[in-house]
Amino acid sequence: MSDQAFNFAYLDEATKRMIRRALLKGIAVPGYQVPFASREMPMPYGWGTGGVQVTAACLTPEDTLKVIDQGADDTTNAVSIRAFFARTAGVETTTRTGEASVIQTRHRIPEEPLVEGQILVYQVPIPEPLRFLEPRESETRKMHALEEYGLMHVKLYEDIARHGEISTAYAYPVRVEGRYVMDPSPIPKFDNPKLSDNPAIQLFGAGREQRIYALPPYTQVVSLDFEDHPFVASKAEHSCDLCGCGTSYLDEVITDDRGGRMFVCSDTDFCETRRAQGHRGRLAPEERT
């Protein structure tokens, strides 16, 4: 089969119209999960089928696409999706956050602040923040309709009762514009503050669960907490061992079987940019002359 056998951005036009209508309703009701008729994609569920469909519905030929998986541009998922759209849509791709107009992400928000004109597309496994508390869709739908979110605060309270602090570290629930409680996808809670008041459009796609939701730019997004246990955007208490950054989100890497380990920026583009600027961390290789 030749490459010409694809429609632009893979999906057929009727499917794109259906996804586009869902995206616009998502923008109109920030944080509400819009049902959509998710299609089978040429990748398994859990690999970003929702994000891929949202990206396909948004891409124009002029776009520059960046794809990250846990902050990294060079992992299997990110490389595959980037190659998929380079082939089916013919768009430019990049690893630089600042050069991208559309960024599809699995579980991170880039360190470099986003700007107006950019779109951030999240891959979402379980879009319903109440799902692990109430398995019935008919009930969670009623709870959202009635703004009945007490159960979520009970869950966070039980964290405190058991661990002395809110132990939820990722997919930390947020309230959007004082109305809908939303699952921000499994981003670390370190990234939660970046959801709010962001100049970029944020779109969320859950393929298996057939839901789309959205945050328009400059939307107020508040992480749920208690007055005496305020939300803390935590990270590992280290600096990046490659670029020395003390404020970025870090991955822990085991380096040997004797307890050796290092911490590195999860955002590879951010880390590479800093190293190119001459920043050096504890374990950074010596500069070659």
Next chain:
Amino acid sequence: MSDLSGGFAHAPEQAARAFRACLETLARPGQVQRLEGAAPPAPLSPAAGAVLLTLVDQAVRLHLAPSHDRPEIRDWIAFHCGAPLVAAEEADFALGSWEALQPVGRFAIGTPAYPDRAATLIVEMETLAPPNARLTGPGIARDAEARLPEIAAFADNRARFPLGFDCFFTSGDRVSGLPRSTKVEAL
């Protein structure tokens, strides 16, 4: 025989660009975007034609207000979109001038369980300037200004949030958007 030309010549690419304009305008109320590529029969504006080509098809129901309920427009929509034409109460999308769309209380505003099942109004305007309304809410950094056909109807629409209809305002090849989430005041 009416003229059925004026659709997208390169549908995938032109629809993608038109959708991005729609997405940006609905996500940033007060912003005006160009919407090109469609050449529908008068009085349908090129921008409204592009919105129809981008979002409306056999899967949705369209209401034509009296200002746009004309044989050549019906034929054009039947050929390019194929959407069934329905009464205002049943419509997913509605097209017309603001006066012709009255009373807007007829349009679907969704249900508490499914607020997405609400109508999208494509409102044809003489002009999108000068502004007569101040906008605040999601999508707007501090406040923005926009030209609206009136103020009260949109303030009422906001009061029902998360229910309510959403609007695109079209004039010539320009479009702006107003989601139900935007707070509206007279300038």
